[in-house]
Amino acid sequence: MGCLSSKSGVNVRATEFNHKILRYQKTTKSLEKNESIVDLYKLEQIIAILPYGNIVKAIHLPTSLLRSIKILNLKINESIYLNENHLRLEVDTLSKLDHPNILKIYDILHDDMKLYIIMEYWEGWLLFDKIKQEGILTEKLTGFIIEQVLSAVKYCHDNKVIHRDLNPKLIFMMNHLDKPIIKIGEFGSSSFIDPEHILEGKFDNSVFVAPEVPLGNYNEKCDIWSVGMIMYALITGRTPFTENLNDICEEIQKKGQINVKILEELGVSQLAIDLILKMLRYDYNQRISATEALSHNWFKLIKSNTEQINKNFEESLNHLSCYSSTSKLIDAIQEFIARQIISHKESKNLIEVFKILDSNWDGKLSKQELIKYYKRSIPEDDAQRLVDDIFRVADSDHSGFIEYSEFIKSSMARNILISKQHLEAAFKMIDCDNNGKICRKELQSILDGTSLSGDKKWMKLLSIADKNNDGEIDIKEFYDMLLEFQ
Incomplete structure (x- = not known):
């Protein structure tokens, strides 16, 4: 991150953190006073050596998901400082980058000595x-x-x-x-x-x-x-x-x-x-x-496209046209799975499809870009109505575009997106206190920044899902909620 600055470089003021963790995903755990990174992740081999640290392969212990962790030393020497304001700006900006050719950043943790940037695992x-x-x-x-x-x-x-x-x-x-x-x-x-x-x-x-x-x-x-x-x-x-x-x-x-x-x-x-x-x-x-x-x-x-790409292309557009959302809460959870849990191996074919559709290379899909392809097989008026329907349910943040993770959520085969393995991983990541149950506060944490932030209507679904009326949902109720209301 650009937070590491030297006296000979950009002029910055040295500041210190008063917090143990800088987080933008509220579904991840903090490093408490006596907690270490190894309590959350099993650190394995080094996969890249950086000027001020390393990137290591890691396993998220609660979910067994693979991650890459960039581990940086907070203090290199007397002339290298951590600039808090610059770091906060970078984390806020970089964590929102959602593009198929940029490694996802899931979380930022730090202790007194090191900064840990939790990223999408890359294997290659x-x-x-x-x-x-x-x-x-x-x-x-x-x-x-x-x-x-x-x-x-x-x-x-x-x-x-x-x-x-x-x-x-x-x-x-x-x-x-x-x-x-x-x-x-x-x-x-x-x-x-x-x-x-x-x-x-x-x-x-x-x-x-x-x-x-x-x-x-x-x-x-x-x-x-x-x-x-x-x-x-x-x-x-x-x-x-x-x-x-x-x-x-x-x-x-x-x-x-x-x-x-x-x-x-x-x-x-x-x-x-x-x-x-x-x-x-x-x-x-x-x-x-x-x-x-x-x-x-x-x-x-x-440029040239292969038969396999064309096959993936047609399948993805079919999934996208069939996509529907019966609940904004379920839609938000599915997008959480697409952003945080879906692996590169599972999404690599969709990456190629996304890039074909993204004709102006801006990293998001407009209505015009989708209409262009659907009208190849159906009349333009029908394509317009179909794309309007797609945007009503796939454009979760109402930005007027379908961003990369929204595309993955909407175009991936539903049996893959909400497989038992993915649902179990999502449950464990949302269950911040690791008590085997999800409360309203924990669910609310994944809705921040979405159209559901501050909207209490989704609580009705939560009440229906809470079959034993204890105010929380366990993993079986979570499964039932995601599968029942599809």
Whole structure:
């Protein structure tokens, strides 16, 4: 997180936490005075080494769900501080990022010495390791990866988040190389877009960091430079520079652009070279945006859909059109399952479908985007009415869009979404005091931030579900409530 700042970097004031835990998901447990992270999670092997800590594989003890936990030291040395206000802003913003190419953050915990960021479990490779192993990737495969990176970058920029340090060591590959799903999972240098100010703050030299960043004068286009460098590395197996950033700046200023000779020698298409050059313009005011990059003709050249994708596509649209919600409370619980419990393995086919539907790459689905596909098989007026019906029940927060988790909740086969395993995990996560029963206060905690926040109508359903009238629901009553009222 960007909460770790040095005296030589962004000017911040050192502050201390008076709390044992910073939380945005009220369904997770606090670290009490005598409680340790190992009381909640079984920490297993290290899966990534970071400058100020590690990412480890972990098992959530109450539910046996796999998680990745980023463990950061709160105090590195006398010049590194934890900035409370900045941390709170980052957690609030990053926890709301809901995009198929960004690792989910479930919770933030801390004790006196360490910060624990509980994340979606990733099982696969770092993109950096894959580049080292494979050497050079095909244009088609490179395009499949870069489109996902740019989609995540555009989504971040639309939500006023700048990464600042994108590189292959911070990008995770979630499955096989033939058609990988990538996820950006490290926002340690992230900042926030302020239209009134140019960003300041210097970072260590890295060939993937935009040349303007070490000079302390930049905007969100610094992320586009990094994507251009990653694309070059994927296609050539190397970076265009072997010197430090000062030499890079001087070289580009003299030549006006990077040397494309090696790209031409490798037979890289002129469209790919054109996109790289536009992303690696030295003057960031002349550099293309994420939206412009995604609209580049190179992606049209390398795109193709397989039969399996088409099959998944049709199945998902059928589930989406059949989706109905008989209870807002049940709908909220199903979205909780989609956000917190559904694994990457279970949702990877839906990720591909979501990205096909999301034609403007903004990380959410509009009515127009859905109508476009439904009207292929039914008249446009019928498609309009169908999509209106879908939005009435799937758009839980009434934002006018279907966000990624809302799509997963609405388009996943119901027998998978509310399987016994998922319902049991959801019950244990909502049951904060671990007494085997859920009270109204615990259920209310998962409704904060939804359209049901402050709405007491859902309590009627809770009363019906509470068969033994003890004011709480046990796990059997919970099962019955979710299954009975479908």
